[in-house]
Amino acid sequence: MARSSAPALPRIRVLATGGTIAGAQVQGGRGYKAAAFSVDALIAAVPQLGELAQLEVEPVAAIGSQDMDEATWRKLATRAQAALDDPAIAGVVITHGTDTMEETAFFLNLVVRTEKPVVLVGAMRPATAISADGPMNLFNAIAVAAHPAARDRGVLVVANDEVHFAREIAKTNTTQVGTFASGHRGLAGLVNSGRIHFYAPPVRRHTARSEFAPLPAATSPSESSRPRVDIIYAHAGMGRELIDAAVRAGARGLIIAGVGDGNLSALAQTACAEAARAGLAIVRSSRTGGGVVERNIEIDDDRHGFIASDELNPQKARVLLVLGLTRTCDPHALQEMFFTY
Ligand code: GLU
Helix, strand or coil, X not given: CCCCCCCCCCEEEEEEEECHHHCEECCCCCCEECCCCCHHHHHHCCHHHHHXXXXXXXXXXXXXXHHCCHHHHHHHHHHXXXXXXXXXXXXXXXXXXXXXXXXHHHHHHHHCCCCCCEEEXXXXXXXXXXXXXXXXXXXXXXXXXXXXXXXXXXXXXXXXXXXEECCCCEECCCCCCCCEECCCCCCCEEEECCEEEECCXXXXXXXHHCCCCCCCCCCCHHHHHCCCEEEEECCCCCCCHHHHHHHHCCCCEEEEEEXXXXXXXXXXXXXXXXXXXXXXXXXXXXXXXXXXXXXXXXXXXXXXXXXXXXXXXXXXXXXXXXXXXXXXXXXXXXXXXXXXX
């Protein structure tokens, strides 16, 4: 009997959550519906995937990622951890809408304990569009997840022939396929029709060395959406009303998407200082999309008990603070987390 000597292809678990990659255009209209297709149909449309890996699909959600929430993050993290703990699985790919992909990627980067590749992938054009980007993105994502050199780089995102670190990636454009950018620290690598070039490894702690991994099981459904952390966007003429409203709504932490270097008006600063004295964690981030928010530049963080977001944009600062507040309310300890992750 003839025996094949070819090594078995790596087994990759694909966790499906929805998004445009599985979206269909609305007949006769300009819009489209996210999560209209199954990932099985997407995979069937790209037979070349069979040359890269043995794929097994597990549906986790079928949503546009604007509806992603902490309960779904927890479910996704649990399913990813279960797959990664299986010695037969080489890596995990997660299909996801692009709107909040950076937040999910960063969350998983902090809570999944593994050195195996975990890759998020989406698309900017629906599956039925002219020149849909989903099939090539999916092919490249599977190639990255199946590649041994993708190990221990933290959670990655593959889009538009680029490989991004979860910590660095941000969505920067409403519609273009080149929407994702990785700012000052740059790309994790490039991927061209499945051929991969990795660059330097990530700079901050992640996955197997994260203090938040693995995620403890939530003991009640309400626990999975706590602690409440709100983002408040700063602007010229900013008052204190939204800060006070967030405090009244039960927020345990606030992220200020500050102007410039994480600044906010005198009125807003007073409200934040009062909130910090009342025990809330106040993180100053920036709405600019680049740069570092440092401590004690124009605002006396030491005096007010504020936390500087370092390099994290407001939405990623929120992810870290949600996790950090499950451990401590101490602003010094929380500040250390922003310097560590
Ligand atoms: N808003 C949808 C989502 O994030 C579609 C955008 C996309 O996937 O590109 O799931």
